[in-house]
Amino acid sequence: MSPSPNDLFLTIAAQDGSVFTTDRAAGSGAWSSFQPVPSLVQPGRKNLAVTATFRRQVCALNDAPIRQLRYTRDSGAWSAAVRLAAGIAPAGVESGEGTLTFALLGAGAPTQPGWSFGLPLFLVETDEKTVQLKGDQAASVNQGDLDPAESPVSLDIAGTFSDAARRYHLCLAMASGKTFYTFHDHSAPVRFAFEAIPPLKTWKARSITCAPGREGLHVCAVTEEGKILHGIRRPDGTWSGTGDVTAATRSTDLFQQVAISYYTAPGRGGVLHLAGVTRTGGLLHTMRTAEETADPLWSPFVDVKAQAGDRGPVASVAIGVVP
Numbered sequence: 001m002s003p004s005p006n007d008l009f010l011t012i013a014a015q016d017g018s019v020f021t022t023d024r025a026a027g028s029g030a031w032s033s034f035q036p037v038p039s040l041v042q043p044g045r046k047n048l049a050v051t052a053t054f055r056r057q058v059c060a061l062n063d064a065p066i067r068q069l070r071y072t073r074d075s076g077a078w079s080a081a082v083r084l085a086a087g088i089a090p091a092g093v094e095s096g097e098g099t100l101t102f103a104l105l106g107a108g109a110p111t112q113p114g115w116s117f118g119l120p121l122f123l124v125e126t127d128e129k130t131v132q133l134k135g136d137q138a139a140s141v142n143q144g145d146l147d148p149a150e151s152p153v154s155l156d157i158a159g160t161f162s163d164a165a166r167r168y169h170l171c172l173a174m175a176s177g178k179t180f181y182t183f184h185d186h187s188a189p190v191r192f193a194f195e196a197i198p199p200l201k202t203w204k205a206r207s208i209t210c211a212p213g214r215e216g217l218h219v220c221a222v223t224e225e226g227k228i229l230h231g232i233r234r235p236d237g238t239w240s241g242t243g244d245v246t247a248a249t250r251s252t253d254l255f256q257q258v259a260i261s262y263y264t265a266p267g268r269g270g271v272l273h274l275a276g277v278t279r280t281g282g283l284l285h286t287m288r289t290a291e292e293t294a295d296p297l298w299s300p301f302v303d304v305k306a307q308a309g310d311r312g313p314v315a316s317v318a319i320g321v322v323p
Helices: 304-308
Strands: 008-014 019-024 047-053 057-062 068-073 082-086 091-095 100-106 120-125 131-136 152-161 166-174 179-185 205-212 217-223 228-233 255-263 271-278 283-289 314-321
Touching (some): 008 047, 008 283, 019 047, 019 057, 047 091, 082 100, 091 152, 100 152, 166 217, 179 217, 217 271, 271 314, 283 304
Parallel strands (some): 047 314, 255 314
Antiparallel strands (some): 008 019, 047 057, 057 068, 068 082, 166 179, 205 217, 217 228
16 A cells, blocks of 8 residues: 555664564554564674664664664565665664665764764665765864764754755754754855754753754754653744653653654644654654644654554664655
């Protein structure tokens, strides 16, 4: 069956290293049973984290001494896994256009003096085997407010990758808990600077994720207390206040990681989907709707495992929405 707009594709890495996927139909709101991703199984290795696109493309980071990021796609059957990169962590992917099927950004070895890390960008062509290493993106931005001697514990990218123009947003959560944002436009010779994220400035973040939407760039983070916070960078460069997703959903769970994806409903306000991994390995989903109102609403969390099945404690989640 062909996917419909606002359907979700969700991928998890379980704590035992297995990778599974499930789908949510927008019409019914029901989650399908978890299905394994056999091509990402490696004897003697565990998958620690996953990232994915709505096109059913999955990348998994394993626990090899030099971390390997491996890629597979479900096009009726899972393709053989391809190693895209080694020595990077964490990582994020974004869908591409034209001759690019997706882009991958990770934290890797430093190439800039004074930096403790680099930001290598990989562009994967539509044959899903040809990988272009575009170099260290840390060389394309100023450090700004960021201390380059620190290392990121979480990062995410969002934006457009195409043949004609590539502009993307980047969010980092550092080891200190500070969070930073920048954007990069390959069509302009401007070096953009990292800036602190105001809605998160008084909190220490352990996980961060971002997605572009109708209002601007949505950013969500998990604090060291286990709360989920939300903010928006508007198109004019200003930031919204701090939204407390945990309070808005009346959740008592403590979280360790979140992933978000945005659906733009034609003629209406959009929907921001959020999947969260709890500290006990649970997996929950919520939506932010009624964006055109003064007080957008977060729906109560739904237990994904209750519908998709329990594959053991979850370590990492990625989510994509069909446009």
